[in-house]
Amino acid sequence: MLDWNPALYRRYEDERTRPAQELLARVPLTEAARVVDLGCGPGNSTELLVNRFPKAQALGTDNSEAMLVSARERLPQARFELSDIATWAPQSAEEAPDLIYANASLQWVPDHEKLIPRLFDALAPGGVLAIQMPDNRQEPTHRLMRALAAEAPWAERIGDADKLRTLLLDLRGYYDLLAPRAANVDVWHTIYQHRMADAASIVEWVRGTGLKPFVDRLPPDLQASYLAEYQRRVDEAYPVRTDGKRLLAFPRMFIVAQKKA
Template sequence: MKWDPAKYVQFGDYRDRPYFDLTARVHADSPRHVVDLGCGPGNLTATLAERWPGALVMGLDSSAEMLAQSAVHTGQFPNLSFGRADITDWMPTEKTDVVVTNAALQWVPGHRDLLARWLAALRPGAWFALQVPGNFNSPSHTLMRGLAESGAWGGRLAGVLRHDDVVGEPDDYLNIMLDAGCDADAWETTYFQLLPGGNPVLEWVRGAGLRPVLAALSAADARDFEAEYAARLAKAYPAGPHGTVFPFRRIFAVARKRE
């Protein structure tokens, strides 16, 4: 599945805010090695390099398209680098001080077991911070799944959209972190995002959630699916006098391994 970095950052302020709300809870003073798993285009990873100039900050992502955009940031911060990798193959080392993963683990089946292994390998005193979307029961997703499972599309899109096991609840991540010997904090926030333009929720999901559907269809079929889906979204998220309100729930968890 290819990613479109320009489409992903179209609503940059709203997509970026959870990252800063997450990393604000990481109270590492002088980390030496910081890793951003699923770093995307790298603009947010660069803020970690700026925050901790004495640390070696590495961003990892599996998308060549995203990493192509990250190159611009390496020239700004000598302590920042990026690499292409499947984050399921990554493990912390004894040098890893901070791990951040933002809006990435929902793409990784079985990531709760993976999280437990990462935390088990994390050195005492190290930090782990994660954020995942918690909106899979919102109209933006239920309408997409309902259409994908309908008679017209079910044969072509069977199994494309995951749902039940995509992410856990805040207490799931909290318990995983506590079981791993961490001090931990978990919470959720619903952001009431005011989006401009015509049918902006469609534009939003084009940047992420709709991508598996589009990748599974021909160009002509993708246009037809989008047209049906767009009509349903317009009814679910009508425009108001100030724009379209798009509630978006996010789930956060931060851990520090006990010493």
């Protein structure tokens, strides 16, 4: 997959940051020595951690150098490193974080049955694992991505659309993974309703995230035809409201688990 586009991602930064704020608000820590933002992107979520825990050593990780450049410009006081969440771990037990925070990043990482317990076990005693993930696989935006990817002339280049994103557990599954080893597990589900100008705005939103692995596999001519047909179908799926806007329903799941002290 091609590198991420920080400018495109940040075009809807306020909307993308709202779930990050609501996730952090439920973290039951009054102070922290070390906090880690897994999949920090352009640093908008890391900035929340720095503001909440100003005395903590803050580390942001991402697998996109472009995103890290943007994050370093935004937060020169924090440390950022290029790494893969699938293999990330603290360098030593002494560096175990008090907070591992993953906002809209783990949905790109496979094998959650092993990943989530491993991240939880990497915490310091009393530490918190806080996760937010989009749960929009069955929303029209994402059903249409996969439907188009199975049609000619795009199917041959895109391949198996089901392999382009991790299949998530449901909330009960994540609860069951963490509850036996945690002091407390808090899980919840929120459906945001984002007010969008038109169908093109909805396409622009998802092109910065979920649509990216689909269009990245296509040459320019097929990208153009795929996006044109995708926007036409999005226009049908999201009708105009009484104020001329569209409502983009965006379900997200939240998990906050605290380790025993």
